[in-house]
Amino acid sequence: MDDGIAHRMVDVNGIRMHVAEKGEGPVVLLLHGFPELWYSWRHQIHGLAAAGFRAVAPDLRGFGDTDAPQGVAAYTMVHVVGDLVALILSLDQEQVFVVGHDWGALVAWALCSFRPDLVRALVNLSVPYRPRDPARRPLETLRALYGDDYYICTFQEPGRTESEFARIKTTVVIKKFLTYHDPAPVLVPKEHGFAAAPDKEITLPPWLTEEDINYFAIKFDKSGFTGGLNYYRALDLNWELTAPWGGLQIKVPVKFIVGDQDLTYASPGIVEYIHKGGFRKYCPLLEDVVVMEGVGHFINQEKPHDITNHIHDFFRRKLSSI
Numbered sequence: 001m002d003d004g005i006a007h008r009m010v011d012v013n014g015i016r017m018h019v020a021e022k023g024e025g026p027v028v029l030l031l032h033g034f035p036e037l038w039y040s041w042r043h044q045i046h047g048l049a050a051a052g053f054r055a056v057a058p059d060l061r062g063f064g065d066t067d068a069p070q071g072v073a074a075y076t077m078v079h080v081v082g083d084l085v086a087l088i089l090s091l092d093q094e095q096v097f098v099v100g101h102d103w104g105a106l107v108a109w110a111l112c113s114f115r116p117d118l119v120r121a122l123v124n125l126s127v128p129y130r131p132r133d134p135a136r137r138p139l140e141t142l143r144a145l146y147g148d149d150y151y152i153c154t155f156q157e158p159g160r161t162e163s164e165f166a167r168i169k170t171t172v173v174i175k176k177f178l179t180y181h182d183p184a185p186v187l188v189p190k191e192h193g194f195a196a197a198p199d200k201e202i203t204l205p206p207w208l209t210e211e212d213i214n215y216f217a218i219k220f221d222k223s224g225f226t227g228g229l230n231y232y233r234a235l236d237l238n239w240e241l242t243a244p245w246g247g248l249q250i251k252v253p254v255k256f257i258v259g260d261q262d263l264t265y266a267s268p269g270i271v272e273y274i275h276k277g278g279f280r281k282y283c284p285l286l287e288d289v290v291v292m293e294g295v296g297h298f299i300n301q302e303k304p305h306d307i308t309n310h311i312h313d314f315f316r317r318k319l320s321s322i
Helices: 038-050 077-090 103-114 138-146 160-167 170-178 210-223 226-233 235-241 270-275 278-282 304-320
Strands: 006-012 015-022 027-031 054-058 096-101 119-125 254-259 286-292
Touching: 006 077, 015 038, 015 077, 027 038, 027 077, 027 103, 038 054, 038 096, 038 210, 038 304, 054 077, 077 103, 077 235, 096 103, 096 304, 103 119, 119 304, 138 235, 160 226, 170 210, 226 235, 254 304, 270 278, 278 286, 286 304
Parallel strands: 027 054, 027 096, 096 119, 119 254, 254 286
Antiparallel strands: 006 015, 015 054
8 A cells, every 4th residue: 555654563562563654743643443453544644644743553452463462361451551652652752642433442541541641632532431330340231231132242252253254254244344324232133143144235335445345354354353352352351450540530631523323422321421521520621522413433434534634623732732
């Protein structure tokens, strides 16, 4: 992909991490979700570089060309944030701007919890910060809300989802995820699984091309899905390990953006939490909340220029206030 984006490998926290980057200036660290890669930020990389920033988008551990250690226990927030701290230090930066989406948003919140000194400001997409619930484990909460067929619950069984994905083409798996544009929770009945209706033609939206799908598919064919699924499988382990940070407030400037068709925005109680004071209680430096009408979960790819402009405007403001 000869588009001016440089690719290199960096030694971080005992693994080799693939990083895509472009531009010169203040560093913006871009953190992807599942089932995604650095490539999810392709539009923002170009836009931010053109605006005078150095955009740095790693493949998180377990994804793409970054190493995928064995075992669920290697995918806690302690490990993933450790990777990013090492990456930031390798860039010779005292502080960076951070943008996260989906799992990348959760990782960004954890980075701001563990090492707020490294984060100048944060733009997070889709997933708001919620404090750890000391009374109930995450999987227990999800099962109580949605039942055992909820996709995150089905991900927990080692090998089940991998075998279902193997029965259909990786391109179909990627298409099913990236074209999902429904605020309803994703339920995966055991008798069908993700392999249901594999022959049904999936129409790509205007913001997604076959070339895009093929790039994701080639990388997931190489790496497999287990690394990414292990983030979900480490949910309860993370809950145990993050007990010392219970009730913590995020003390960095934050802008939050979500689509009103995003399944995370439709989660029970989230709209009230975001708009009626709960979110701001735990993020006292929350400056902006943007709800984009008609936009789904993969917001940085669906509305690339809008998202790039939101990121640029917020971070430029932070630079001018120094």
